[in-house]
Amino acid sequence: MPFSVLGIAGSLRTGSYNRRLLAAAIELSPPELAIAPFQRLSEIPLYDADLEARGLPEPVAALKAAMASADGILIATPEYNHSVPGVLKNAIDWASRPAGHAAYGGKPIGIMGATPGNGATIRAQLALRQALDLDAHLMAAPEVLIARAGERFDHEGRLVDATTRRLLSRFLAAFAGWVARFHG
Amino acid sequence: MPFSVLGIAGSLRTGSYNRRLLAAAIELSPPELAIAPFQRLSEIPLYDADLEARGLPEPVAALKAAMASADGILIATPEYNHSVPGVLKNAIDWASRPAGHAAYGGKPIGIMGATPGNGATIRAQLALRQALDLDAHLMAAPEVLIARAGERFDHEGRLVDATTRRLLSRFLAAFAGWVARFHG
Amino acid sequence: MPFSVLGIAGSLRTGSYNRRLLAAAIELSPPELAIAPFQRLSEIPLYDADLEARGLPEPVAALKAAMASADGILIATPEYNHSVPGVLKNAIDWASRPAGHAAYGGKPIGIMGATPGNGATIRAQLALRQALDLDAHLMAAPEVLIARAGERFDHEGRLVDATTRRLLSRFLAAFAGWVARFHG
Amino acid sequence: MPFSVLGIAGSLRTGSYNRRLLAAAIELSPPELAIAPFQRLSEIPLYDADLEARGLPEPVAALKAAMASADGILIATPEYNHSVPGVLKNAIDWASRPAGHAAYGGKPIGIMGATPGNGATIRAQLALRQALDLDAHLMAAPEVLIARAGERFDHEGRLVDATTRRLLSRFLAAFAGWVARFHG
Numbered sequence: 001m002p003f004s005v006l007g008i009a010g011s012l013r014t015g016s017y018n019r020r021l022l023a024a025a026i027e028l029s030p031p032e033l034a035i036a037p038f039q040r041l042s043e044i045p046l047y048d049a050d051l052e053a054r055g056l057p058e059p060v061a062a063l064k065a066a067m068a069s070a071d072g073i074l075i076a077t078p079e080y081n082h083s084v085p086g087v088l089k090n091a092i093d094w095a096s097r098p099a100g101h102a103a104y105g106g107k108p109i110g111i112m113g114a115t116p117g118n119g120a121t122i123r124a125q126l127a128l129r130q131a132l133d134l135d136a137h138l139m140a141a142p143e144v145l146i147a148r149a150g151e152r153f154d155h156e157g158r159l160v161d162a163t164t165r166r167l168l169s170r171f172l173a174a175f176a177g178w179v180a181r182f183h184g
Numbered sequence: 185m186p187f188s189v190l191g192i193a194g195s196l197r198t199g200s201y202n203r204r205l206l207a208a209a210i211e212l213s214p215p216e217l218a219i220a221p222f223q224r225l226s227e228i229p230l231y232d233a234d235l236e237a238r239g240l241p242e243p244v245a246a247l248k249a250a251m252a253s254a255d256g257i258l259i260a261t262p263e264y265n266h267s268v269p270g271v272l273k274n275a276i277d278w279a280s281r282p283a284g285h286a287a288y289g290g291k292p293i294g295i296m297g298a299t300p301g302n303g304a305t306i307r308a309q310l311a312l313r314q315a316l317d318l319d320a321h322l323m324a325a326p327e328v329l330i331a332r333a334g335e336r337f338d339h340e341g342r343l344v345d346a347t348t349r350r351l352l353s354r355f356l357a358a359f360a361g362w363v364a365r366f367h368g
Numbered sequence: 369m370p371f372s373v374l375g376i377a378g379s380l381r382t383g384s385y386n387r388r389l390l391a392a393a394i395e396l397s398p399p400e401l402a403i404a405p406f407q408r409l410s411e412i413p414l415y416d417a418d419l420e421a422r423g424l425p426e427p428v429a430a431l432k433a434a435m436a437s438a439d440g441i442l443i444a445t446p447e448y449n450h451s452v453p454g455v456l457k458n459a460i461d462w463a464s465r466p467a468g469h470a471a472y473g474g475k476p477i478g479i480m481g482a483t484p485g486n487g488a489t490i491r492a493q494l495a496l497r498q499a500l501d502l503d504a505h506l507m508a509a510p511e512v513l514i515a516r517a518g519e520r521f522d523h524e525g526r527l528v529d530a531t532t533r534r535l536l537s538r539f540l541a542a543f544a545g546w547v548a549r550f551h552g
Numbered sequence: 553m554p555f556s557v558l559g560i561a562g563s564l565r566t567g568s569y570n571r572r573l574l575a576a577a578i579e580l581s582p583p584e585l586a587i588a589p590f591q592r593l594s595e596i597p598l599y600d601a602d603l604e605a606r607g608l609p610e611p612v613a614a615l616k617a618a619m620a621s622a623d624g625i626l627i628a629t630p631e632y633n634h635s636v637p638g639v640l641k642n643a644i645d646w647a648s649r650p651a652g653h654a655a656y657g658g659k660p661i662g663i664m665g666a667t668p669g670n671g672a673t674i675r676a677q678l679a680l681r682q683a684l685d686l687d688a689h690l691m692a693a694p695e696v697l698i699a700r701a702g703e704r705f706d707h708e709g710r711l712v713d714a715t716t717r718r719l720l721s722r723f724l725a726a727f728a729g730w731v732a733r734f735h736g
Binding site for chain 4: 379380381382409410412414415416417418419448449450451452453454455456457458459460461464491495498499500501502503
């Protein structure tokens with residue numbers, strides 16, 4: 001039985017490079033990993049402790065359940081303003097609650113990212129690590145830092161750059177090992 | 185004429201310490217500053233470039249207009265997961281667009297924060313600086329890093345701790361000077 | 369047989385709180401851990417690739433050998449200028465070489481820190497994590513973030529604050545588990 | 553009279569790309585700036601408060617005097633282990649003392665960096681900003697983030713890549729304006 005991995009792409013745009021990157025990870029995933037994307041990020045409301053106190057919004061409950069039942073989590077993050085998108089951080093804020101009992105607590109997590117420019121999500125990934133380090137086990141290397149994403153995907157949104165595909169395959173093999181380290 | 189400052193508290197909770205902190209800043213503001221709070225953070229939708237392409241949601245347009253017309257911006261941030269709340273980062277993501285033309289571009293910005301625990305928003309403020317440094321002029325010191333906020337506000341939510349009030353007054357005086365440096 | 373742990377205090381000052389903190393960790397260490405302090409930080413020269421190419425300075429070779437033979441590493445860091453001391457980072461720079469073959473590569477590492485002020489080494493520990501994450505396995509929690517260190521050690525430099533001693537004991541028990549996860 | 557700028561390259565290696573980058577900045581500097589490199593980084597000892605208490609080592613006194621008399625500071629930093637080199641941070645630690653009276657306090661500072669790899673010193677520059685933000689005025693943009701430095705300098709170590717030379721010229725023009733903002 002493969003390990004179940006929840007995939008989260010941190011952008012809502014239909015043509016998002018990071019959705020495509022997550023799709024490529026699913027395409028290239030090794031037999032040890034079964035990656036299923038979380039499709040409802042756009043339904044997660046803004047975090048509000050008053051709202052939380054009145055009962056979890058259903059999409060939030062779905063996110064937390066999907067995290068809790070997964071063996072690992074794989075995140076594809078864009079970079080907005082040298083940092084993690086608010087959209088993605090907002091979902092993490094919900095999922096981290098209550099303090100000390102994050103839905104992703106103790107889970108192995110892999111992070112990758114793609115940008116159209118040269119920054120390669122280096123700063124977004126640093127920011128994301130700062131947020132998740134508190135509760136989860138983040139794989140450190142290899143890193144998937146994709147710059148100039150426009151040159152690496154074709155018009156249908158498929159990752160076609162051979163070097164990047166090899167890097168992604170190596171990353172996924174390492175991530176399978178990282179997940180296995182914390183399970184079984 | 186005082187400088188106009190847009191105040192933003194990065195939490196949606198009614199009893200939020202950071203809303204109270206912003207209220208205290210308004211109470212203690214020197215004559216050089218007229219601080220008006222932005223009240224519509226809860227109406228800002230999740231950032232989505234497709235949505236943006238179809239026309240700015242009205243609350244986003246209001247946020248951007250309020251920023252653009254202000255002489256400075258004052259942010260009171262909580263800390264969620266060692267970082268800036270997604271809610272606040274999401275508003276910044278909207279306001280930063282289009283790239284190179286942020287609504288807060290070139291503005292003097294002051295940052296302060298309060299938490300119930302010991303972390304004092306140190307990590308949230310670092311994360312917020314990383315996000316805003318790209319486009320704005322962030323005042324570095326003095327810092328307003330309020331730990332154990334529960335001991336500093338009374339039951340009506342008023343900042344009553346004398347040391348913190350003095351610190352806040354010093355911060356606001358310095359911020360008035362910081363705003364003046366970039367205007368006039 | 370206990371796990372062998374190399375302890376490094378990131379300050380050269382004789383009366384350093386972080387040397388004292390490391391001494392307290394040795395005093396309170398559980399039977400699973402045998403912590404030996406690295407005593408020669410002051411002998412590590414400034415990193416210079418030309419110097420390295422001519423042959424490792426003996427104190428650097430000693431540091432790398434001590435790291436390589438340890439089951440884990442425990443670092444007590446001060447905070448200088450919102451970051452890790454150059455003295456400590458310089459030792460890491462030597463030990464990290466050659467790229468991909470750090471002497472601490474793959475090792476479990478625990479980080480703690482003490483400051484006389486309120487900052488509690490939060491920013492230094494973030495900076496240290498950014499530097500070490502590349503090669504090592506950093507324990508995330510619990511954190512040892514000691515503010516106002518002057519109130520917690522007595523005149524002989526012994527950690528006497530009961531709350532801090534309990535925190536340190538909990539941290540060390542968790543660190544023993546963290547080391548065990550990567551060995552045996 | 554041009555503004556006097558102290559240039560600091562954060563690497564000790566003779567053939568360092570960042571020394572070359574600083575040399576290129578001197579070559580391309582506009583008439584408003586007179587950049588003089590600090591040549592004695594290798595003589596700065598490891599920071600030790602006990603040593604400091606006995607009297608400043610002469611090279612440290614020279615560094616502090618050079619900073620204090622300059623109108624601005626320009627730093628070329630390599631990236632070691634996702635962060636600022638210990639060698640450079642160590643010099644900053646000396647220069648920052650005593651607390652609140654850094655030799656570079658209130659100075660306009662520009663940061664640039666070059667690496668042989670793809671990381672472009674993004675993480676080193678973030679780390680350096682975290683360290684210097686406390687006391688100085690760091691210019692935010694444009695950024696000089698040079699990846700694959702080996703392709704941009706010729707065998708004599710001269711910056712020959714036309715795009716990078718233009719970027720550096722734009723950066724220096726902006727830095728001249730940044731320095732002027734704080735002087736004059």
